[in-house]
Amino acid sequence: MIQVVKLAMRSVQELGWKIDQVNENLGLVNFTTGMTWGSFSGVSGTLNIEEDANGGFEVTGTGKQNVSGGQLIAFNIGNEAQGKANKVINKMKELAGSS
Numbered sequence: 001m002i003q004v005v006k007l008a009m010r011s012v013q014e015l016g017w018k019i020d021q022v023n024e025n026l027g028l029v030n031f032t033t034g035m036t037w038g039s040f041s042g043v044s045g046t047l048n049i050e051e052d053a054n055g056g057f058e059v060t061g062t063g064k065q066n067v068s069g070g071q072l073i074a075f076n077i078g079n080e081a082q083g084k085a086n087k088v089i090n091k092m093k094e095l096a097g098s099s
Helices: 002-014 077-098
Strands: 018-023 028-032 043-051 057-065
Touching: 002 018, 002 028, 002 043, 002 057, 002 077, 043 077, 057 077
Parallel strands: none
Antiparallel strands: 018 028, 028 043, 043 057
């Protein structure tokens, strides 16, 4: 579990985003992107890493547009927020394949 969490952290960092919180025991990684099309304050995302019955791992993620300051609403254009979580998962697959 710890190695998969570290892979998730590395993936977030390679994308140039900020890691907000990590819980290696629960398999959670929270991150924030920079400014996006839908939000000046970016997307907040969470990756959830679970071990399956065969000893493998399943990584799922969610994202939401952030609203702060004078911005009243953040549009999730083209499901952009979820796309950011998926981008981290794809980066994890890429890095795991090259290791």
